[in-house]
Amino acid sequence: xxxxxxxxxxxxxxxxxxxxxxxxxxxxxxxxxxxxxxxxxxxxxxxxxxxxxxxxxxxxxxxxxxxxxxxxxxxxxxxxxxxxxxxxxxxxxxxxxxxxxxxxxxxxxxxxxxxxxxxxxxxxxxxxxxxxxxxxxxxxxxxxxxxxxxxxxxxxxxxxxxxxxxxxxxxxxxxxxxxxxxxxxxxxxxxxxxxxxxxxxxxxxxxxxxxxxxxxxxxxxxxxxxxxxxxxxxxxxxxxxxxxxxxxxxxxxxxxxxxxxxxxxxxxxxxxxxxxxxxxxxxxxxxxxxxxxxxxxxxxxxxxxxxxxxxxxx
Amino acid sequence: xxxxxxxxxxxxxxxxxxxxxxxxxxxxxxxxxxxxxxxxxxxxxxxxxxxxxxxxxxxxxxxxxxxxxxxxxxxxxxxxxxxxxxxxxxxxxxxxxxxxxxxxxxxxxxxxxxxxxxxxxxxxxxxxxxxxxxxxxxxxxxxxxxxxxxxxxxxxxxxxxxxxxxxxxxxxxxxxxxxxxxxxxxxxxxxxxxxxxxxxxxxxxxxxxxxxxxxxxxxxxxxxxxxxxxxxxxxxxxxxxxxxxxxxxxxxxxxxxxxxxxxxxxxxxxxxxxxxxxxxxxxxxxxxxxxxxxxxxxx
Numbered sequence: 001x002x003x004x005x006x007x008x009x010x011x012x013x014x015x016x017x018x019x020x021x022x023x024x025x026x027x028x029x030x031x032x033x034x035x036x037x038x039x040x041x042x043x044x045x046x047x048x049x050x051x052x053x054x055x056x057x058x059x060x061x062x063x064x065x066x067x068x069x070x071x072x073x074x075x076x077x078x079x080x081x082x083x084x085x086x087x088x089x090x091x092x093x094x095x096x097x098x099x100x101x102x103x104x105x106x107x108x109x110x111x112x113x114x115x116x117x118x119x120x121x122x123x124x125x126x127x128x129x130x131x132x133x134x135x136x137x138x139x140x141x142x143x144x145x146x147x148x149x150x151x152x153x154x155x156x157x158x159x160x161x162x163x164x165x166x167x168x169x170x171x172x173x174x175x176x177x178x179x180x181x182x183x184x185x186x187x188x189x190x191x192x193x194x195x196x197x198x199x200x201x202x203x204x205x206x207x208x209x210x211x212x213x214x215x216x217x218x219x220x221x222x223x224x225x226x227x228x229x230x231x232x233x234x235x236x237x238x239x240x241x242x243x244x245x246x247x248x249x250x251x252x253x254x255x256x257x258x259x260x261x262x263x264x265x266x267x268x269x270x271x272x273x274x275x276x277x278x279x280x281x282x283x284x285x286x287x288x289x290x291x292x293x294x295x296x297x298x299x300x301x302x303x304x305x306x307x308x309x310x311x312x313x314x
Numbered sequence: 315x316x317x318x319x320x321x322x323x324x325x326x327x328x329x330x331x332x333x334x335x336x337x338x339x340x341x342x343x344x345x346x347x348x349x350x351x352x353x354x355x356x357x358x359x360x361x362x363x364x365x366x367x368x369x370x371x372x373x374x375x376x377x378x379x380x381x382x383x384x385x386x387x388x389x390x391x392x393x394x395x396x397x398x399x400x401x402x403x404x405x406x407x408x409x410x411x412x413x414x415x416x417x418x419x420x421x422x423x424x425x426x427x428x429x430x431x432x433x434x435x436x437x438x439x440x441x442x443x444x445x446x447x448x449x450x451x452x453x454x455x456x457x458x459x460x461x462x463x464x465x466x467x468x469x470x471x472x473x474x475x476x477x478x479x480x481x482x483x484x485x486x487x488x489x490x491x492x493x494x495x496x497x498x499x500x501x502x503x504x505x506x507x508x509x510x511x512x513x514x515x516x517x518x519x520x521x522x523x524x525x526x527x528x529x530x531x532x533x534x535x536x537x538x539x540x541x542x543x544x545x546x547x548x549x550x551x552x553x554x555x556x557x558x559x560x561x562x563x564x565x566x567x568x569x570x571x572x573x574x575x576x577x578x579x580x581x582x583x584x585x586x587x588x589x590x591x592x593x594x595x596x597x598x599x600x601x602x603x604x605x606x607x608x609x610x611x612x613x
Contacts, residue, residue, distance in 0.1 A: 031422050031423055034519070036418070039424065041485075042415030042434075046433075046485075053445035054444065054445055116341050133352065137352075137592070140565050145584060148358060148577055148580070153368075154368050251546075255566065256570070270547075277446070287448070
């Protein structure tokens with residue numbers, strides 16, 4: 001990435017040298033003016049709608065603000081209250097569980113499919129479309145479709161398993177199967193993006209290296225382990241980060257399919273934040289929860305980074 | 315996987331290799347698993363109330379009127395129109411803000427443009443869910459809107475308005491970054507030539523450089539339309555009246571109401587919500603895939 005970023009800055013200073021000194025300065029000044037003018041809407045927008053909220057969430061988390069006029073600083077009171085809150089504990093556990101199941105599985109499956117699609121095969125367009133369509137479809141639509149698939153009475157899941165003589169299951173209503181059922185949908189929907197990114201990366205793997213590995217008599221596994229896998233490094237990390245951020249954000253799916261039930265079996269962090277903030281109107285409390293989610297995401301990314309480093313070094 | 319496998323470079327491949335067959339079988343099963351839920355959705359949308367009582371694949375007759383009746387049960391057409399307004403509004407706003415910023419970052423000699431670029435890249439990493447709560451408060455306190463005074467107090471600001479639905483989620487840093495990447499690849503000599511001919515800086519941006527990045531603009535459009543069309547949490551938070559609701563929200567509420575869950579109608583509504591994005595994907599497939607892949611590699 002840095003290579004592409006260095007590029008333009010060295011180029012934009014060039015006009016200084018070409019044009020005569022006085023005119024040149026005037027020209028540069030008008031360019032700079034236009035530059036700031038063109039940039040200001042984006043800077044203003046990002047400041048108001050991203051930077052200020054990020055700072056505000058940190059500040060709000062130390063208050064008991066709840067839409068009213070009066071509020072006070074409560075320090076870390078929200079945080080200590082959170083860790084006694086059973087709903088929060090359940091959503092924390094479920095979100096982490098969801099992440100540690102969904103992320104590795106979806107990465108492994110999509111890498112395997114991408115490797116398959118990277119061979120010279122027919123109907124590549126069909127396969128690519130098939131794997132990508134769930135990704136472009138709205139999560140709410142996905143959730144309603146799967147709600148119907150998991151329908152205990154006449155849904156596809158029970159109907160299909162019934163063909164093999166399995167007893168019908170209450171997929172989303174059963175404590176044991178509710179979260180796994182959501183995980184299946186999460187993995188299923190997220191494959192497309194990862195496959196496309198892996199596929200693009202696989203096409204960038206050095207042909208020369210693969211061929212020289214062939215000449216050295218390397219088998220497929222050795223070629224994969226020693227040539228392809230290391231070449232995928234940076235892309236792996238990108239896929240990992242986006243997967244972490246994505247799985248921690250899971251909301252639409254849960255909201256439509258289970259509303260966190262049965263009990264608190266599928267309660268996740270964003271659902272808990274949403275309910276605390278917009279149903280119980282505890283904005284300070286919900287902000288503290290958000291800060292914890294931020295720390296968790298950072299922690300996960302940190303661990304991912306360490307794993308990747310360990311993989312490169314070994 | 316075993317060392318006995320024939321290396322790819324050796325000549326004289328047999329026409330049918332077992333490895334190939336396994337590959338095709340696995341990929342085909344995978345592709346079917348991806349498509350089946352959609353087929354199931356469409357088939358259900360045509361079934362009668364009696365047919366959905368027990369598991370079956372095909373409807374006895376194609377009940378097209380399910381679609382009509384679904385639209386009478388819930389105002390899907392209005393939801394559809396609302397989604398369209400939001401998608402078009404957000405895309406226009408994004409194009410205006412992000413192409414200008416991307417161009418300035420790529421081509422104009424601003425002091426600290428490298429730091430500014432890092433700033434936008436850093437913002438890419440801020441998940442929307444993190445800023446949810448304060449974002450709501452900010453939108454509620456936009457001054458002089460929705461009965462607010464100049465300090466942003468007293469009214470509802472941009473809540474329950476097109477402004478609130480469109481502006482905060484438009485112009486994401488991702489698109490500024492994408493636009494910049496595309497402008498960087500256009501040679502600066504073209505701008506120089508136009509400058510010599512006396513064209514102003516804004517004219518160079520608008521009339522020389524921007525027409526050259528049309529494919530990039532399409533990529534940004536497709537991405538933004540998809541994001542806007544599929545949005546759910548933000549409209550859920552800031553709309554209170556049914557007349558402003560986008561399709562996904564209407565769908566979710568329809569699905570939640572136990573009295574209203576008539577599966578054929580729900581699946582008809584879902585098909586209506588799904589179809590435009592699938593059609594767009596099929597048409598813009600190449601661009602979409604390239605865009606996605608580029609984000610991954612450069613990001």
